Structures are given as structure tokens and as C-alpha cells.
Amino acid sequence: MRRIEREKFVETISSLCKEVNYSLPLSMIKALIKARENERDERPREVLSILIENARIAKEKCVPICQDTGFVIVFLDIGRDLRVDFDINSSVQEGVGRGYKEGYLRQSIVSSPFERKNTGDNTPAIIHINLIDGESLQITLFAKGAGSENQGGLFMLKPSDREKIEDIVVSYVKEKAPYVCPPIMVGIGIGGDMEIACLLSKKAVLRDIGRFNENLAIAQMEKNLLFKINNLGIGPGGLGGMTTALCVNIEVASCHIGSLPLAINFGCYATRYKRITI
Amino acid sequence: MKIKIPEEREVFYRLKVGDKIFLSGTIYTARDEAHRRIADCGMRSAEFPFEIKNQVIYYTGPSPTKPGEVIGSCGPTTSARMDKWTPLLLSLGLAGMIGKGPRSSEIIDAIKKYQVVYFIAIGGAAAYYTNFIEKAEIVAYSDLGCEAIHRLEVRDFPLYVGISSDGETIF
Numbered sequence A: 001m002r003r004i005e006r007e008k009f010v011e012t013i014s015s016l017c018k019e020v021n022y023s024l025p026l027s028m029i030k031a032l033i034k035a036r037e038n039e040r041d042e043r044p045r046e047v048l049s050i051l052i053e054n055a056r057i058a059k060e061k062c063v064p065i066c067q068d069t070g071f072v073i074v075f076l077d078i079g080r081d082l083r084v085d086f087d088i089n090s091s092v093q094e095g096v097g098r099g100y101k102e103g104y105l106r107q108s109i110v111s112s113p114f115e116r117k118n119t120g121d122n123t124p125a126i127i128h129i130n131l132i133d134g135e136s137l138q139i140t141l142f143a144k145g146a147g148s149e150n151q152g153g154l155f156m157l158k159p160s161d162r163e164k165i166e167d168i169v170v171s172y173v174k175e176k177a178p179y180v181c182p183p184i185m186v187g188i189g190i191g192g193d194m195e196i197a198c199l200l201s202k203k204a205v206l207r208d209i210g211r212f213n214e215n216l217a218i219a220q221m222e223k224n225l226l227f228k229i230n231n232l233g234i235g236p237g238g239l240g241g242m243t244t245a246l247c248v249n250i251e252v253a254s255c256h257i258g259s260l261p262l263a264i265n266f267g268c269y270a271t272r273y274k275r276i277t278i
Numbered sequence B: 001m002k003i004k005i006p007e008e009r010e011v012f013y014r015l016k017v018g019d020k021i022f023l024s025g026t027i028y029t030a031r032d033e034a035h036r037r038i039a040d041c042g043m044r045s046a047e048f049p050f051e052i053k054n055q056v057i058y059y060t061g062p063s064p065t066k067p068g069e070v071i072g073s074c075g076p077t078t079s080a081r082m083d084k085w086t087p088l089l090l091s092l093g094l095a096g097m098i099g100k101g102p103r104s105s106e107i108i109d110a111i112k113k114y115q116v117v118y119f120i121a122i123g124g125a126a127a128y129y130t131n132f133i134e135k136a137e138i139v140a141y142s143d144l145g146c147e148a149i150h151r152l153e154v155r156d157f158p159l160y161v162g163i164s165s166d167g168e169t170i171f
Helices: A006-022 A026-038 A042-061 A088-102 A159-179 A194-205 A216-230 B009-014 B032-044 B086-091 B105-114 B126-132 B142-147
Strands: A071-079 A126-132 A137-144 A153-157 A184-190 A245-252 A260-267 A272-277 B002-005 B020-029 B056-058 B096-099 B117-120 B133-140 B149-163
Touching (some): A006 A088, A006 A137, A026 A042, A042 B126, A071 A088, A159 A184, A159 A245, A184 A194, A184 A216, A194 A245, A216 A245, B032 B086, B105 B117, B126 B133, B126 B149
Parallel strands (some): A071 A126, B002 B020, B020 B056, B056 B096, B096 B117
Antiparallel strands (some): A071 A137, A153 A260, B020 B149, B117 B149
């Protein structure tokens, strides 16, 4: 049975915290460059150039892409045959504390929503654990800023509302997108119960740009929504243009005969995450 | 267009929505908790942490400063969260605000009433904006960490006019 060392795990979390905050996923950089080519007017092209330049500076100087280095969300897919003989929660927190301190990353977490005292090391991180077959460990680390997270929402729809989903999403995005940092990623979770829909919407934000849902009807809905959202004219930086969203990703789950939960979670242009398997 | 503040504050009246400007001079950072405390000073008739009249506030909470750097990454945060406190600051003579995203209709009315300007910096471009900050020091509320009020000396800080003094908005 394969075994994983605690120190290796802590150090991996710490390194990921720094890496995701200094460099954007390649698919995002490519999408920004492509979006700049598609824009007709000077201002959206200029805004996209600033965003591309910003990513270059951050990577080169090892400084945060965005000053809001976020709430750390860690998805762990742990192989059933992998031996993990240490406490996962405290190890993740130690890795996050180390990474944020060493990396000069902003500590943005307060211990209580009322007293609002900073915890001083950006912990606690939020952890989602999933057991899988095999003996590998997949870590997805997401540094999520408040600017995008604050605009998310949940709709507990009626089953008869399903034809209205596209309209609901478009009008919601129209209202919220200017507050996020456009161009945005739109993650949509449909089905499950309240919290599953929300979790799916967040996972949907982390699907690579340009990869559509495997179900053709859902993939078509993703394409329709992307087209409609980019016709809103909100544009890069919210200052007008053709690129309001870089992607619309939908994830679905089974639900109750009487339910139709719909959750929307946004990613800003600086959606910072990395997925590795150790 | 290049503007020096606070000296050339009257130029703000002539700016139109969407104009690109390059701001030089002194600006102050303040976000959520700093605004709450400033408002509290107003209610208790206590002294404000800096002279607000004719100044510009930048809604940001920088990331920590790396050795050898002037300041950490320093992009705009969502301005609408400050809407609750903005009318008070405008009544004290604040000349402008820098942030990202739309403002409420009450704030647009207040911007028109006090003849100030709301500038837009590009959200997320935090590493880029450090290029235009020459000096940074904490002037109040250091216990708030990144939310402390910093005095920044900026040179040719690139901004867009989001809401002009006549109440026109880009959003």
C-alpha cells in the first residue's frame, strides 16, 4: 500500500498556494489573448492588454496576480488504497499558513463574521474530501476572491421552471457581472439539493475553458448562454465590449421530483487554481 | 490627460464618462473596516485619520510588501461595499474615489450633488498597478492589516472615468 508523507503533503499545499496566486492557468491566458483579437473597439482591447500584462508581471516578479489572494478551497480526491496516517485538516491548514506567509500573500480571513478579527495566516481553508479508487491523491487548490464569490446566488426553482433557466441565468449575470472582474467564468450547478447545486456551480468554474459538458444538450445550453452573455456588452473591466464571459460551464446532478435547484458561482478573469496528482 | 492631485482637483469637473486619465500625487487607501471607523469618527466628532477635503480614496487592501518592493499587489476592490459610507465622506469634501464596479443610484446622485468623480481601475490587475506607486506608508488603523489606511504617492496612475461629476455612468 502506497503511503504519503505528511511533510510532503504540507509542502505541496504550501507551494500550490504560492503558485496559483502568481500564475494564471495557461488556458486562461490563451482565452484572454483570443478575446483581445475578437474585440473591435480600442478600450476593451486595451483592458485585455492590461490583464495580460498584469499576469506577465505577476509571474515574472512572483507577486500576487490580484491583491485579494482569496479564501483557499481545497478539493482532495483520495485513493482508497492510499495510506494517509496523519490528520488531513490540520495538515492543509499548516500548508496554507506556510504558503501565505512565505509567499507574501494577503491574509483575508476573519475568524467570526461579527467580530471580524483576522486569523493572521489565511486559515482556515475550506476542504472537500472525496474517496476514489486507486492509490493516488488528486489535489485541486482554488484561491477564491471575495469579489467574485460575493455575487454568487442560489435559486430554488420549480420543476416547471426549467424552460426559464437560460433567461434567469442571463438576467442574473447581467446584474452581477460588472461587480465581478470581467471577463468572467460562469459556473452553473443544476440539480442536487441546495448545497450540492452550490458545490457543483463552484466546481463548474474550475472546468478548463473551451471544454464543454459531455451531454450534448447541456453543452448546447452552455454555448447558448455564452453567446447571450457576451451580447450583453458588459465587456472587459465592465467598460463595454464583446467579451463579458470566457466560458459558461454547467454541471448537473439528480434531484427530487419536486425540486429544481439552480446555483450560479462566478470566477473572475483571475480564477486561480491548479490541479495536481501526487 | 494628466492630472495632479490635490492641486488640479478642479479639472475633475470637466471630465466625461469613459475618459482615460493619468493621476499623479497623493491618494489614500480605505476599504470596508476603515470606512466604518472613519464614519464612527464622524459620529463621535473625533478627529479624522487624514484631511479628507479635496482628497481621493482608493478602495484597495494591498497584499503584503515583498522585500525590495514599494507595496504589494494593489488593485481595486468592489466599490459598492463602500456605498453605505460614501455620502458622509463626500459631505466632508472628498474629491474622488477609485474602485471597480457600479455604484447605487443614491451614490450617483451624491456624486452629482458634490461634483466629484468616481474613477475605475481594472479589477484584478493588481500587479500592474504597483508600477505606478512610488511611495506607500500606513497613516492610520495599522491594526487592520491590509485594511489600514495607506498614503500612496502615485505617478501617472491610469484610470477611466466611471461616473462623472454630472452623474453620467459608464455602467
